[in-house]
Amino acid sequence: MAHSGTESNAEVSIVNYGIGNLGSICNMFRKLRIAADVVTSPESVSQAKRLIVPGIGAFDACMSALEKSGLRGAVLEFAAARRPMLGICVGMQMLTLASEEGDMPGLGLIRAHTRRFPNSEGLRIPHMGWNTVKWQKSDHPLARDLSTDCRFYFVHSFRVICESSGNSLASCTYGSDFSAAIVDGSICGVQFHPEKSHRFGLKLLSNFATS
Amino acid sequence: MNSLRPRVIPCLQFSEGELLKTRRFKDPLYLGDPINAVKIFNDLECDELVVVDIRATLQKREPDYSMIEEFASEAFMPLAYGGGISSLEQIHRILSIGIEKVVISTAATDGKLVSAAAATFGAQSVVVSVDVRKTLLGRREVWTASGTRSTGIDPRAYAVLMERFGAGELLVQSIDLEGARGGYDVALMNDVSRAVRIPVIACGGAGSLEDIRQLMQSSSVAAAAAGTMFVLHGKHKAPLISYPRPSEIASLMQPHEGRA
Numbered sequence: 226m227a228h229s230g231t232e233s234n235a236e237v238s239i240v241n242y243g244i245g246n247l248g249s250i251c252n253m254f255r256k257l258r259i260a261a262d263v264v265t266s267p268e269s270v271s272q273a274k275r276l277i278v279p280g281i282g283a284f285d286a287c288m289s290a291l292e293k294s295g296l297r298g299a300v301l302e303f304a305a306a307r308r309p310m311l312g313i314c315v316g317m318q319m320l321t322l323a324s325e326e327g328d329m330p331g332l333g334l335i336r337a338h339t340r341r342f343p344n345s346e347g348l349r350i351p352h353m354g355w356n357t358v359k360w361q362k363s364d365h366p367l368a369r370d371l372s373t374d375c376r377f378y379f380v381h382s383f384r385v386i387c388e389s390s391g392n393s394l395a396s397c398t399y400g401s402d403f404s405a406a407i408v409d410g411s412i413c414g415v416q417f418h419p420e421k422s423h424r425f426g427l428k429l430l431s432n433f434a435t436s
Numbered sequence: 437m438n439s440l441r442p443r444v445i446p447c448l449q450f451s452e453g454e455l456l457k458t459r460r461f462k463d464p465l466y467l468g469d470p471i472n473a474v475k476i477f478n479d480l481e482c483d484e485l486v487v488v489d490i491r492a493t494l495q496k497r498e499p500d501y502s503m504i505e506e507f508a509s510e511a512f513m514p515l516a517y518g519g520g521i522s523s524l525e526q527i528h529r530i531l532s533i534g535i536e537k538v539v540i541s542t543a544a545t546d547g548k549l550v551s552a553a554a555a556t557f558g559a560q561s562v563v564v565s566v567d568v569r570k571t572l573l574g575r576r577e578v579w580t581a582s583g584t585r586s587t588g589i590d591p592r593a594y595a596v597l598m599e600r601f602g603a604g605e606l607l608v609q610s611i612d613l614e615g616a617r618g619g620y621d622v623a624l625m626n627d628v629s630r631a632v633r634i635p636v637i638a639c640g641g642a643g644s645l646e647d648i649r650q651l652m653q654s655s656s657v658a659a660a661a662a663g664t665m666f667v668l669h670g671k672h673k674a675p676l677i678s679y680p681r682p683s684e685i686a687s688l689m690q691p692h693e694g695r696a
Contacts, residue, residue: 248534252509282558347439349658351560353605353635354440355483376682378484378514380560399440421514421536423481 235262236434238273242294244287245279245316249420250430257427259434267299275434276303280315284339284383285327287315297332304334307411311367311433317407317414318385326383335409337387348400351382358395358405358417365394366436367406367413367429375425377405377417385416442652443483443659444685446666447607447639448473451491453503457667458490459615461567461583467667467675470503475510477666480679484514486539486607486637486661492520493542494582499526501533508534516563518607527553531561539607541565542580545587547601554602563637564603566591568624569611576624583611591624592631599632606632607661610640615664617643619650626655637661645680649688 237254239247241263254261264270278300280287291297304310312320321331324339331339342350355376360368384403387393394413397405406415413433419426448470449456455473456464467473470487477485487507492499499520508515517530518539527538537560543549544564553562567579568591578587578594587594595606608628610621620641629636635658638651642662651660669676 246531246534246536248508248532249536252534253512255509256512281560349439349633349635351604351635352440353560353658354443356440380514418514421512423478423512427512 233262233269233272235260235274237261237275237277238264238269239277239279240270240296240300241265242291242296244290245281245313246420247279250277250279250313253420253427253430254434257431257434259431261434265294265296267296270296270299270303273303273308275309275436276300276311278310278312278316278319280313280317280319282315283326284315284318284324285329287319288327288329288331291319301332301334304332304412309433309436310412312414313420314381314416314418317416318383320407320412320414321385324383334412335387335392335407335414336389337385337392337404337407339383339385342382342384343400345400351380352384352399353380354378356397356399356417358397360395361390362394362408365408367394367408367432369428369432371425371428371432375428377415377419377422377425379417381416385414440658441686442648442657442688443637444648444680444688445484445486445637445659445661446477446482446679447486447488447661447663448667449488449490449663450503451489452500455667456490457615457663461611461614464490465673471506471510473667473677474507476677477679478511478513480677481682482513482679483685484516484659485511486516486518488517488539489519490582494584496520499530501529504530504535505533518563518565522549524549524552524556527557527561531557537561537563537605539563539565541567542585544598544601544603545580547597550598550601550603554604559602559604559634562603563605563607564598566594566598566606566608566628567611568608568621579611592627595628595632595636599634603634605635605637607637607639613641614639616641617664619643619647620660622651622654625651625657629656629658635659639663645684645688652688
C-alpha cells in the first residue's frame with residue numbers, strides 16, 4: 226500500500242510530506258477497494274493519476290513541511306497540468322492564496338482566502354463536529370449522489386472565503402457562511418474530513434477517485 | 437447557527453482483546469469482542485468513538501498496536517484511543533495507524549507530553565482525560581492511573597492547566613457515577629466547561645437519552661460520552677449495542693420533547 230514505485234497503478238495518490246493522518250485516508254480507500262498509495266518523491270507525485278493533499282494542524286507548519294519535503298514544485302506542476310487534485314482540511318486551505326493563521330503564502334491555486342471565524346458571541350473555536358453542507362454546484366462530479374442532508378465531520382479553526390462565488394462548491398454555516406468545498410477546474414478542496422465522515426465521506430472519495 | 441448539535445460518543449473499555457465495562461472504575465464485566473463492537477458502532481454511524489485500554493497503564497504495557505489497527509480499519513468516524521500513552525513516539529505511531537485523537541491521562545499531569553504532542557501533532561489530536569472523584573468531605577479531586585492515584589487538584593484548576601499546556605479537548609469523567617446509569621454530574625461538567633474554551637466531553641453516569649438531554653440543556657459541554665448505556669441493556673445488564681438515530685440526537689437540543 227505505502228510504496229511509491231514508478232510502476233504503481235494507484236487510482237489515487239496521497240502526498241506524504243510528513244503531516245496529516247494518512248492512515249485513515251488509506252483505510253477508506255481500502256474499504257472502497259480503490260487502489261491508493263502514499264507518495265513521497267517528486268517523481269511519484271508527477272506520475273500520480275489523482276492527487277490528495279492532506280493537512281492538519283497549523284497552516285505555516287504545513288506549508289513549510291511541504292516546502293522541506295521537496296514536493297511543493299511537483300504538486301504545483303501537477304496542478305498546472307490540470308490533473309485532478311483534492312485538498313483535505315488544511316490541505317484545502319493550502320490551495321488558497323494565504324491564511325490569517327500564518328505568514329507564509331498558500332499555493333494560490335484557487336482564488337480564495339483562509340480567514341478567522343468572526344468573533345461572535347458564543348462561537349466556540351474550533352468548529353468541531355458534524356455539520357451539513359449546501360452544494361452550490363450540485364452537478365459537479367464530487368457532489369454526485371450526495372444530497373443536501375448529508376453530513377460531514379469538521380475540525381478547523383480557520384475557514385475559507387472565495388473571492389468569486391464561482392469557486393465555492395459547497396457552503397456551510399457556523400457563526401456565518403464559509404466554503405466547505407472549493408473548486409477551480411480539476412482542483413478541489415474540502416474543509417471537512419471525508420475519511421472520517423461515514424458513507425457520506427466514502428461517497429465523496431469514491432466520486433473523486435472515479436471523476 | 438452558532439453552535440453545532442452536540443456529539444454523542446460511545447466510550448468503550450477493553451483490555452487484552454476483551455471488551456469490558458466497569459462500574460466506578462471497578463468490577464470489569466466481560467462483554468465480548470471489542471473489534472466487533474467498533475464495527476457495529478460504525479454501522480450505526482456514531483458521531484465519534486473513544487476506546488480505552490483500561491489496564492495498559494497499571495500493567496505498564498505498551499498500547500496494543502495491532503488491536504488499535506483493527507479498530508482504525510473498522511471506524512470511518514473520528515476515533516480516539518487512550519491507555520498507556522507516555523511518549524511522543526507512541527502517539528506518532530497511533531496517529532499514523534489512522535486514529536485521530538489520543539487520550540492522555542496519567543502522563544498528562546506534568547504537562548510536558550501534552551505540550552509536546554500539541555506542538556507536534558496539533559491540539560486537535562490531544563485529549564486529556566480528567567477523572568474526578570469526590571472525597572468523603574464532598575470535595576472534587578482529579579485522579580489518574582485508572583482512578584488509583586489522586587492528584588489532589590480541583591477539576592476546574594486542572595482543566596485550566598491542561599488547556600494552558602495545549603490540550604485540544606477534555607474528557608471529563610465522574611468516577612463515582614461511572615456505570616451507575618443515574619445521570620451525569622451536571623454541576624461538575626458545567627463548572628469545567630465554563631472554566632475553559634476548549635471542548636469538553638462529559639462522561640460517567642448516562643442511563644438514557646433523557647440524561648444526555650438534561651446535560652446538554654443545562655451545561656455548555658460540546659459532547660456527551662457514555663459507555664454502559666450503549667453497550668448494556670436492561671437491569672440484568674445483557675450486552676447489547678445501541679446508538680440513537682440522527683433525528684433523536686438532533687432533538688436533544690429541543691426542550692422537553694418526548695416527555696410525559
